[in-house]
Amino acid sequence: MTTQSNLPLAGVRVLDLSRVLAGPWCAMVLGDLGAEVIKVEHPQRGDDTRDWGMRVGATETAYFNSVNRNKRSICLDLKTPEGQQIARDLIRKSDIVIQNFKFGDIERLGLGYEQMKEEQPGLIYCSITGYDRTGPEAARPGYDLVIQGEAGLMALNGEPTQPPLKFGVAAVDMMTGMYAAQGVLAALYDREKTGLGRHVGMALFDCGLMITAYYGLEALLRGNDPPRYGNAHPSIMPYGVYEAEDGPLVIAVGNNSQYLRFCTEVIERPDLAEDERFKTNLERTKHREELVPQLRQAVGARKRKELLERMTRVGIPCGEVAGLYEAMTSPRTVEAGLVNKMPHPVAGTVDVMSSPYRFNGERLPVRSAPPTLGEGTNEVLADLLGLSEETLKALKKRGVV
Structure with a gap:
């Protein structure tokens, strides 16, 4: 003790x-x-x-x-x-x-x-x-x-x-x-x-x-300011806050195998996993403008609970977006x-x-x-x-x- x-x-x-x-x-x-x-x-x-x-x-x-x-x-x-x-x-x-x-x-x-x-x-x-x-x-x-x-x-x-x-x-x-x-x-x-x-x-x-970490080093490589992504990640896709039918949640797909499981077993869009533009993380970040609207539509058609349960089952990091009071008083805290x-x-x-x-x-x-x-x-x-x-x-x- x-x-x-x-x-x-x-x-x-x-x-x-x-x-x-x-x-x-x-x-x-x-x-x-x-x-x-x-x-x-x-x-x-x-x-x-x-x-x-x-x-x-x-x-x-x-x-x-x-x-x-x-x-x-x-x-x-x-x-x-x-x-x-x-x-x-x-x-x-x-x-x-x-x-x-x-x-x-x-x-x-x-x-x-x-x-x-x-x-x-x-x-x-x-x-x-x-x-x-x-x-x-x-x-x-x-x-x-x-x-x-x-x-x-x-x-x-x-x-x-x-x-x-x-x-x-x-x-x-x-x-x-x-x-x-x-x-x-x-x-x-x-x-x-x-x-x-x-x-x-x-x-x-x-x-x-x-x-500024990696943002600062990327600015030096670019010779100008990197773009801002809000709640999204500059280097990983999909990784950020998405709106389910009943509220926001965090989806953090960290690698290509997780992305495959996310498309096939969570949002049931295997076509997004098969598309050459989206097969690797580097390609997904290049083509984020084409991918993001489709992900938002698929996530927005489902309830948070269903999405969280599915992602947890297949090992994809995820969580609800809590209010500050909710976080401070949560059972976890x-x-x-x-x-x-x-x-x-x-x-x-x-x-x-x-x-x-x-x-x-x-x-x-x-x-x-x-x-x-x-x-x-x-x-x-x-x-x-x-x-x-x-x-x-x-x-x-x-x-x-």
Whole structure:
């Protein structure tokens, strides 16, 4: 059974100086894996996302909660000399620091990597910026929506008749957070061998460009933008969303033998399997304009249940297109334990998503719900830095904590 003490990153402490999404996502991943994560927030405002989306309790929102499980929150005004000193003291007690301040701001606070590494050579320090820290755009602020436009992601998303379209979620921020966590874990592994830390630098634009994947490489081969296919696949046919008589479903025919079974045993159109234009996947993609209307007609004449049963029987990947609420409350989600009801001091209970990680067949537990603003300030500063109750009261009176 997984316990607090045998989680993979048990004993590792993270000081999360970041806000909004990419940095907090990185910190949450480390927290999911067992690290102790201390999130530093402004005493009055907190993380920006505490004011984004639907309210939960007095200081949280659904947006904030989606990226801050398994953390403690402390309030600290880093613009004050006392707040900066407390942050330095906390860094000395930490293994990992994550920050996404505007370029140069963290150094002006005296909390930059170069300022801390001399006295703490084992420190792993992750900086997340919008653009390359060594390039001419280093000082530009980075926002997911802007990067989606600049990295070409909007140009590949959506239907061909639509204007450029963003992803439904902040995909660049989320992927940057995941890449950042991977970099931190690699630095942590390296420290075991060398005893030395690393400065892990991540740029939103770099990660946004990585998301283009095969689309990006095809653009280079073509010398121009590849066409957009909406819910269809650029390289595999038939592979996408189709409308049955009573609603949409996903059909993912991955190879030629599946296509043969699909035509003969699912939609009962063997002629589409025998046609030379459609026998191989390469030919089907070349002749998609001729094939797609016939597939839509055949699928649209049948009920979803019948189609899904037939495809499942002959081993063709398929599924219904669910609404988001339907997906979040489905038996599949419930049985997998992907959403937890956890106690909340104001709301009574709060929904918290689970970690996706499983070790030895067991899902890692959610140890704590996303924190209320500053809930851990007194306890963390007393336990780690030995600050007395009187000192904490005085700091709070001056607005430092």
